[in-house]
Amino acid sequence: MAYSVNISVEAPIENEIQEITFDGQEIYKTPPTLSEHLTKIAQKIDFGKTNDEENAKDPTENCEKVDEDNKDPANFQSPNWPWESLRNKLREAYTELCVLADVLAIAKDKRYLVLDPMPRDSTETSKPLVQINAKKKALGLVASILTTGTERMKVNLNEQARTRSPDFHIELLRLRQNWRLKKVGNAIIGDLSYRTAGSKFSQSGMFEITKAEDDEKPVTSPSESPNPNAVVPSNKNVSALRVTIPPELEGIAYIEVLCKKDQEALSSANITWLNSGSGNTIDPDTHWQQKLEAAQNVLFCKELFSQLAREAVQSTSPIPHMVVGNRIMATILPGIQLIIILRHSTGGEKKPVPQNTDHDHVLEHSLHQLLREVHYKNTHHTFPHPSSAPLGPSKRRCLAGPTAADRHELVEMTKSQTLLEQIIQQAQHAFMRLRIGYVLDTLAKEVKDPLIVSHWTCYNSPTQSSVKINLVTHGYDQLSKTSMILHIYEKSLKCICKDGRVMNLSYEPQELRDLIMYQIYQHQISTVQGLAKCMGWQVLGNSNGLGLGPVELLGNASSCILASPNGDRIISMRCEPQFGIAVSIAHSPRKDFFPGQLVKERKWENLGGSFKEVRWDKMEGKNFINKVEMLMASLTSS
Amino acid sequence: MGEPIGTAMDSLTAALKSKIIPNQEYFLQGSVMDTAVQVLLHRLRGLCDNLDSGAESFHDHEMCFSIRKGPPPEQGLSLRVRRAFDYLDAPWQLRYIGQPEIGDKSQPTMVRSSLDIACSSTIVEFLTELGCRLDFECILRGYMFRKGRMKITVSKVFKMVQGKTPDGMEAISQSYLVELSVLAPSGQNAIAEDIKIFADQLKPLVQFEKINYFTRPH
Numbered sequence: 001m002a003y004s005v006n007i008s009v010e011a012p013i014e015n016e017i018q019e020i021t022f023d024g025q026e027i028y029k030t031p032p033t034l035s036e037h038l039t040k041i042a043q044k045i046d047f048g049k050t051n052d053e054e055n056a057k058d059p060t061e062n063c064e065k066v067d068e069d070n071k072d073p074a075n076f077q078s079p080n081w082p083w084e085s086l087r088n089k090l091r092e093a094y095t096e097l098c099v100l101a102d103v104l105a106i107a108k109d110k111r112y113l114v115l116d117p118m119p120r121d122s123t124e125t126s127k128p129l130v131q132i133n134a135k136k137k138a139l140g141l142v143a144s145i146l147t148t149g150t151e152r153m154k155v156n157l158n159e160q161a162r163t164r165s166p167d168f169h170i171e172l173l174r175l176r177q178n179w180r181l182k183k184v185g186n187a188i189i190g191d192l193s194y195r196t197a198g199s200k201f202s203q204s205g206m207f208e209i210t211k212a213e214d215d216e217k218p219v220t221s222p223s224e225s226p227n228p229n230a231v232v233p234s235n236k237n238v239s240a241l242r243v244t245i246p247p248e249l250e251g252i253a254y255i256e257v258l259c260k261k262d263q264e265a266l267s268s269a270n271i272t273w274l275n276s277g278s279g280n281t282i283d284p285d286t287h288w289q290q291k292l293e294a295a296q297n298v299l300f301c302k303e304l305f306s307q308l309a310r311e312a313v314q315s316t317s318p319i320p321h322m323v324v325g326n327r328i329m330a331t332i333l334p335g336i337q338l339i340i341i342l343r344h345s346t347g348g349e350k351k352p353v354p355q356n357t358d359h360d361h362v363l364e365h366s367l368h369q370l371l372r373e374v375h376y377k378n379t380h381h382t383f384p385h386p387s388s389a390p391l392g393p394s395k396r397r398c399l400a401g402p403t404a405a406d407r408h409e410l411v412e413m414t415k416s417q418t419l420l421e422q423i424i425q426q427a428q429h430a431f432m433r434l435r436i437g438y439v440l441d442t443l444a445k446e447v448k449d450p451l452i453v454s455h456w457t458c459y460n461s462p463t464q465s466s467v468k469i470n471l472v473t474h475g476y477d478q479l480s481k482t483s484m485i486l487h488i489y490e491k492s493l494k495c496i497c498k499d500g501r502v503m504n505l506s507y508e509p510q511e512l513r514d515l516i517m518y519q520i521y522q523h524q525i526s527t528v529q530g531l532a533k534c535m536g537w538q539v540l541g542n543s544n545g546l547g548l549g550p551v552e553l554l555g556n557a558s559s560c561i562l563a564s565p566n567g568d569r570i571i572s573m574r575c576e577p578q579f580g581i582a583v584s585i586a587h588s589p590r591k592d593f594f595p596g597q598l599v600k601e602r603k604w605e606n607l608g609g610s611f612k613e614v615r616w617d618k619m620e621g622k623n624f625i626n627k628v629e630m631l632m633a634s635l636t637s638s
Numbered sequence: 639m640g641e642p643i644g645t646a647m648d649s650l651t652a653a654l655k656s657k658i659i660p661n662q663e664y665f666l667q668g669s670v671m672d673t674a675v676q677v678l679l680h681r682l683r684g685l686c687d688n689l690d691s692g693a694e695s696f697h698d699h700e701m702c703f704s705i706r707k708g709p710p711p712e713q714g715l716s717l718r719v720r721r722a723f724d725y726l727d728a729p730w731q732l733r734y735i736g737q738p739e740i741g742d743k744s745q746p747t748m749v750r751s752s753l754d755i756a757c758s759s760t761i762v763e764f765l766t767e768l769g770c771r772l773d774f775e776c777i778l779r780g781y782m783f784r785k786g787r788m789k790i791t792v793s794k795v796f797k798m799v800q801g802k803t804p805d806g807m808e809a810i811s812q813s814y815l816v817e818l819s820v821l822a823p824s825g826q827n828a829i830a831e832d833i834k835i836f837a838d839q840l841k842p843l844v845q846f847e848k849i850n851y852f853t854r855p856h
Contacts, residue, residue, distance in 0.1 A: 379687060379688055380688050381784070383694040383696075383782050383784070385696060385698075385722035385724070385725040385728040386696065386698040386699075386700075386720040386721055386725075386728065386730075386731050387698055387720075387722075387780075387782050387789075387791055387793070388698070388700075388718070388720045388731050388733055388754065389728075389729075389731045389754060389756065390660065390754050390821050391784060391787065391789050391821070395728070398728070398729050398756045399728075399729055400756075401729065401755065401756045401757065402729045402730075402756055402758040403758075
């Protein structure tokens with residue numbers, strides 16, 4: 001611009017001529033008003049161009065701008081009113097901005113649209129051949145990306161399909177790890193019986209294994225169209241194996257054990273049982289493991305029950321056991337029956353089992369345990385020593401020859417308790433334990449003086465337990481304690497008292513009650529003697545079995561006579577289980593002496609006087625010993 | 639009490655006739671080298687019954703007595719006495735073993751008659767008093783297994799060195815004696831088949847053959 005000349009451009013002062021009339025008169029255009037001028041200038045603004053310059057980077061917009069520029073002239077040509085073109089432009093600009101905003105919003109997500117910087121020069125500079133090459137390359141890249149993606153998806157799908165419908169052989173392998181299988185012809189047969197574990201039950205536990213798909217397809221899709229997607233989602237844990245168990249082992253079984261007191265309860269149990277025939281039935285789609293376990297349990301329960309039933313029929317007990325249908329009834333104690341029921345539910349109806357609250361879980365468990373023991377003994381024989389000795393006979397029988405065992409010993413060796421006998425003994429013991437516990441608890445509730453404390457051993461065998469009973473007087477625990485040990489067996493009790501005497505009691509609770517009542521009065525007398533020692537009183541005599549007085553129903557009365565430290569007071573007391581405690585006191589010499597016809601001198605008073613009974617219920621004191629202590633104290637001081 | 643005296647003998651003969659006394663031993667013998675015995679034991683542990691508590695070991699002392707009726711060419715009657723060193727309270731065993739019958743090819747195992755009687759430790763004195771002579775004695779030590787009615791013993795035989803304690807014994811060979819045997823009443827050939835099948839399962843380790851190891855030229 002070195003040669004540029006300064007040119008001043010200014011609007012002419014004169015107005016523009018609009019028209020020259022024929023007479024030469026010039027008609028001037030009226031100069032535009034300020035607003036007209038503004039409109040004119042505004043019309044000249046090219047919005048598209050300015051935008052173009054500012055947003056040159058946006059290629060999409062660029063294109064749109066170009067299109068708009070093409071449209072613009074049309075708009076210029078027919079302005080209907082002064083601001084129209086401007087309005088149109090602004091509206092278009094607004095539309096464009098809206099579109100831009102939408103595009104940006106979509107591009108921001110990066111899901112559907114990706115913005116890339118546009119190579120500006122490549123299209124212009126590269127030759128067509130290079131362009132094609134580049135395009136080919138790019139397309140190849142895209143194709144490879146797409147194919148790897150599809151590969152990955154395929155693998156994923158396959159894996160999903162495999163996990164949903166597991167491999168038959170893998171399943172079979174897993175089955176084989178836990179169950180006995182063998183191949184017979186084309187079929188695979190398994191055995192779930194306990195025969196290898198020592199059972200001698202005749203019923204077989206055969207089951208058959210088939211591929212699940214073969215039976216399932218006709219059920220789910222009758223049109224026989226192989227549509228794996230239709231089968232797979234229907235149930236999630238479809239197994240490739242199908243286990244067919246014999247119908248008699250289907251369902252759920254358990255052994256119910258009840259202890260009933262009287263006949264009425266029996267009949268009511270009968271009614272409930274009739275409609276409780278169905279238990280929780282097994283879903284047909286259950287996993288084979290659960291199915292087989294349930295079937296095995298059914299077999300086990302059946303074996304247990306048939307063994308018990310056989311024993312019940314064969315046994316020669318004074319009150320014969322009854323076997324009716326699937327229940328065994330045995331009298332364990334007079335008036336108390338043990339009922340063992342085999343419950344087996346095979347029906348398809350799904351009714352909740354009415355839980356019988358009397359069901360004895362412990363005895364049920366013991367029954368299972370007893371049969372398992374039998375199984376164990378059937379398989380686990382002791383090895384002979386020396387090794388040349390024959391397998392089979394027990395060590396006791398091997399020794400029977402050399403030790404010249406007699407017939408009696410040999411017969412004893414062959415004797416063994418049947419399962420039923422053992423379970424009856426356990427039931428008897430369980431019942432006895434309950435009964436003794438009840439007697440002790442009620443006695444402890446009834447008798448507050450002395451206190452009865454019973455300690456049950458926490459370890460006990462199924463047929464023997466023991467309880468220690470302590471009698472203590474509240475507040476005088478250190479002075480004297482009477483303790484007894486009670487061994488509870490199946491039908492009898494053995495009580496070892498403090499003095500070492502052993503009492504054998506029967507199952508009648510009254511006997512134990514009487515014994516404890518007797519012990520209570522013994523305890524009172526022995527505690528009084530202990531107290532007398534502490535108080536300095538002298539025990540003149542005592543007897544645990546006093547032969548005097550009215551005849552007692554339960555044992556004899558016990559008594560003792562105590563003399564005060566200086567010998568002028570005598571307390572006599574008599575405890576008897578039936579009539580309670582009687583206490584009398586005597587003064588000698590009496591404080592007031594009146595010579596009479598027979599006793600003329602005061603010295604004869606030292607021989608001892610007549611006893612006066614103390615009104616014991618009016619005495620102060622918390623318990624018997626406390627009252628005796630008060631009495632002693634009052635007699636010593638006065 | 640009122641029964642006649644002869645009852646015991648009668649019932650014994652009756653039992654023999656009705657074939658309920660297991661007096662036949664079906665057996666197969668073989669041997670395995672010391673180096674391979676662990677492998678064999680491992681195999682047996684897998685095949686046999688109830689080994690949850692491990693294999694049962696034994697340590698026996700065997701004495702073989704014989705009594706002759708005539709001069710040397712005549713075969714004497716031999717009786718074996720066995721006792722367990724590891725179970726001192728177990729009875730001693732007196733055993734008669736007959737000549738093994740090898741039989742033809744169809745017979746899978748050897749059979750010999752066998753009688754076992756448990757007795758007290760005075761049996762040695764008793765036999766000596768009877769006129770029996772101690773032929774030999776040995777110590778057997780090894781493991782016992784069972785599979786059903788079959789007894790499997792894997793034992794090492796040791797020489798009794800006179801004047802030495804049982805600890806100072808020396809092994810007769812560098813191998814273990816493996817024996818499969820079942821005691822059964824006579825005529826139960828199905829058992830023999832079972833033994834054969836079991837023997838086949840131990841095949842590469844032990845070759846069981848029907849060889850009479852006991853026939854010696856007299």
